[in-house]
Amino acid sequence: MKTHRYSPHSDKPFFFLFFFQDDFEFRSKPFAAGPVYLSRIDSFEKLTRGEDVKSVYMLNLCTKDVDCEFLPGDTLAILPRNDENEVDSLLFRLNVDSVSDNRYCLVDDCEKPFNIPKHVPREGTLRNVFMSHINIRSMLKKVFLKKLLFYTTDCEERRVLEDCASANSKQYELLISECPTLLHILDRFPSCSPPIELILHYSSPLLPRYFSIASSPLQKDTLSIIFSVVEFENSLKGVCTGWLEKLLNVQQSKVPFYFRKPTGFRMDSPEESRVLIAAGTGIAPFLGFLRHKSLLEKPKKLGGTYLYYGCRYKEGDFLCAEELRKYVSNGILAALYPAFSRESTSKCYVQNELSKGRDMLVDLILNDGALVYVCGNKSVAKDVKETLVECFAEHLRVDVADAAKIIGSLIKEKKYLVDTWL
Ligand SMILES: Cc1cc2nc3c(=O)[nH]c(=O)nc-3n(C[C@H](O)[C@H](O)[C@H](O)COP(=O)(O)OP(=O)(O)OC[C@H]3O[C@@H](n4cnc5c(N)ncnc54)[C@H](O)[C@@H]3O)c2cc1C
Ligand SMILES: NC(=O)c1ccc[n+]([C@@H]2O[C@H](COP(=O)([O-])OP(=O)(O)OC[C@H]3O[C@@H](n4cnc5c(N)ncnc54)[C@H](OP(=O)(O)O)[C@@H]3O)[C@@H](O)[C@H]2O)c1
Structure with a gap:
């Protein structure tokens, strides 16, 4: 099997203010x-x-x-790109800082033990590889820690590393929580001096x-x-x-x-009514919806838009509050229901607002055919869905399982759309 050899040579100096x-x-x-x-x-x-x-x-x-x-x-x-200071420290600690701006090219070499992965460019500079191509924060797997053993000279450090890298080690979790990045690990084990090929071999791409x-x-x-x-x-x-x-x-x-290739989570028909439910930065796509609606040629018939928005404080993080209020006053938004979670001792989340307006909400969705959009983190999406199921159950006087089926069919018909992260 062919492997690659990393061979730095020092012809052209580089400046890293630019992208290549x-x-x-x-x-x-x-x-x-x-x-x-x-x-x-x-x-x-x-x-x-x-x-x-x-x-x-x-x-x-x-x-x-x-x-x-x-x-x-x-x-x-x-x-x-990765943080420049972090990259500098890492290159220094790996003993390659003096050659990191020199150009290299990878050459095929069957004798070298480390395969250089595809996400590392065949030519370039080490600094650029560390800045733009590899994830220098990636999770340090046990197999990698085991390899580090070969390059660690201090007996006590070797003992700890070996212990952490062993199959049933409880020490591993502790080490990773204290040393979440490669730089932390190298600081923790000062006698460890791995070759650059090993680091590149075990690197993952910067996504x-x-x-x-x-x-x-x-x-x-x-x-x-x-x-x-x-x-x-x-x-x-x-x-x-x-x-x-x-x-x-x-x-x-x-x-x-x-x-990014589109998912179904988009506004392709402004004439439809919409219930938008967001928490925190989850407001971002909905701001796009509202800005778009406000720029469309009138007098096109536009559907009503109802926004439920959760943040911590009225003043601190009610994102784009002025703009949202303007959309209420010019009719782009039919209604805005903010929920502030840290204004009082009891939490108020978007779910509370949804429950308060239950009858109007179910009517909007079932009779006006309003589309439902949810954006925020995964727990918000899960809790909002539960609340909507309860709203449907109470309004329609059906049991929760039947209400869940209704929401299930809205999801299937792409009338209930969710964009979440974490
Ligand atoms: C479809 C989609 C749309 C998104 N839209 C937005 C958007 O409009 N605005 C926005 O700010 N983000 C958005 N995100 C999240 C964004 O892509 C990044 O994941 C986020 O900004 C963190 O990236 P980072 O490189 O700064 O953090 P990283 O260095 O990647 O660290 C993130 C890691 O930190 C941890 N973490 C702890 N708390 C959080 C938290 N609150 N958020 C993220 N990670 C956390 C997780 O373990 C995670 O792996 C979206 C994600 C997806 C999938
Ligand atoms: N298209 C997308 O997928 C997309 C777009 C933008 C953002 N996002 C993601 O959305 C998330 C938003 O995070 P953020 O940091 O901006 O928000 P945040 O500030 O952490 O939270 C916003 C509000 O939501 C509340 N909240 C927390 N848990 C909740 C729950 N289970 N139900 C209802 N409300 C809840 C918070 O209350 P407390 O903190 O007081 O509990 C706070 O008031 C991030 O993970 C971001 O990456 C995704």
Whole structure:
């Protein structure tokens, strides 16, 4: 079997402010509906303020040269880069910092023990591989820890590593929770000095992250997303959202993205009535629906849109509140039902609002044929479904099993659509 040899050579110096063509060609692009575009950040706005709320931003990309063939509700996929400081530290710790900007090319070599996976470009620089192509935060499997043993010289460190990597080890979970990334592991075992080929061999590709489009295709030259910065207890931020947040402060930054193949979760017929149910950043696709509706030529008959929206506070994270209120006053939204979960001692979720308006809601869905859309995290989707089943059962005076069947058929007929994550 042929393997590859990694052979750095030092002809051309590189600067990593720019993207290279191979950044996109070699990267994994699941569900891509078209090419990768590189768009400049036009503007951004922080949508949250105060304490006890996440940092959420509206990001507007300039799409002058983009073929914006999407419908409200569609998603785009962003190809993120790893954190530069984290990459620097890792390259240093792996002892390759002095050659990381030199160009390499992989050559076939049957004698080398490590196969270099396909997601590593055949030519390039190590820094670019670590910045754009491999997931440097990927889960450290036991088989990889076992391999690290070969390159660890200290006896005590070897003992701990061996223990963690053994089949029934309880220590493994503990180690991974304390050392969630390769860099943490290398810090924990200072005498471990693995070759770069081993790291590349066990690496996984850096995958794109999906974001709902929060704008209308009718908006000229701009495309918006809303993202919430993921923050971990150990002060690390999410790869993509942490990177995007940093980009906001860099002049002329560009973001590579592609349109993801559409699912059914989109607004293709604005004349139909809709019940939209969102929590947190789940509002993003619905903002796209409303912006689109407000830009459509009048006087087309448009269906009523009813929005149930859950957030923590009236002031802190009621995303785009002004814009949503404007849609109520100009009739784009037939009604807005906000639910604030942390304004009082008792939690108020979208489910509470749905239950309050049960009769109107069931009537809208069954008699007006309103489509139901739910967007948020998985637990919101599950709990909302349970509440709707209860609403149907109580309104129609049927038992819960029969009400669940009605919701089941709405799902089957694609009249109840869900977009969730986690
Ligand atoms: C169809 C679809 C549409 C999406 N639309 C949006 C959107 O419009 N806006 C938006 O902000 N996000 C959206 N997401 C989620 C988004 O794609 C990313 O997963 C998210 O932004 C985190 O990416 P990251 O690289 O910053 O974090 P990563 O570095 O990938 O870390 C994420 C990891 O952190 C953990 N985690 C803990 N809390 C959270 C949390 N609240 N969110 C995510 N991960 C968490 C999980 O284990 C997860 O694997 C969508 C996802 C899908 C599948
Ligand atoms: N197209 C998509 O699939 C898509 C698009 C955008 C976002 N998302 C995903 O949607 C999620 C939104 O997260 P976020 O961080 O923006 O929201 P968040 O701020 O964590 O939560 C928003 C609100 O939902 C409440 N909530 C929590 N659990 C709930 C439940 N079971 N039922 C009803 N309400 C509940 C929260 O209340 P408390 O915190 O007070 O409990 C809060 O008031 C993320 O996972 C994001 O990735 C998916």
